[in-house]
Amino acid sequence: MPETRPVVAAFDLDGTLTEGGSVVKWLSHVAGVTTTYRAMVTHLPSLAYGALMSGTAADTAKESLFRRTLQGRTLEEVTEASRDFAHHHVTKELRPAVRARLNEHLALGHRVVLVSASPELYVGVIAEFLGAHGFLGTRLAVDPLGRLTGGYLGNNCRGEEKLRRLTEWVDHLSVGDNKPELYAYGNSRGDRRMLTAADHPVDCGKLGTLGALRAFPRLG
DSSP: OOOOOOEEEEEOTBTTTBSSOOHHHHHHHHHOHHHHHHHHHHTHHHHHHHHHHOHHHHHHHHHHHHHHHHTTOBHHHHHHHHHHHHHHHHHHHBOHHHHHHHHHHHHTTOEEEEEEEEEHHHHHHHHHHHTOSEEEEEOEEEOTTSBEEEEESSOOSSHHHHHHHHHHHHHTTOBTTBOOEEEEEEOSGGGHHHHHHOSEEEEOOSSGGGSTTTTSOBOO
């Protein structure tokens, strides 16, 4: 009798499961509105260029912003603030239709994982809140004294890195020669590789035929 093929449902966070972005809101909660605003103004040219060009430019601009706002803060402090932020954010910003689809996968016994470029410090809290089985996000470097450096630990979890991390997670669930059947939900250019690799890709963006993922089936 053939072994049952496992099923995985991978969900992006910002703009997919929740409305809009979360990183600036998180930084404001952790570092304060004034500090975050000043850092945004200082890095505005690189942030604008990164938003336009995506890829490495976006990754570098985001890391520079993190260094400006997070460097020297203790991991304990930021973790506690991140948990508080996550509970408020997910309660206010969840998109009902996408949350319903996630719940459908859970009800069917599928393995659900959140895959996001946002920091794991709060992606993990949101994953726990939603009942997901796992989470993958951007990891932040910590020095020997337990303080954030503001830099990444590894790479920003978007594009190729998002797909690489997800592939590793999915491969651990293989049963014999049966690789899991993959559903993937995203909304932006950073999700394109993940959706291309999926058996069942779903565009959750709000721009429809104008969106970056318009070639994929839309959430019904």
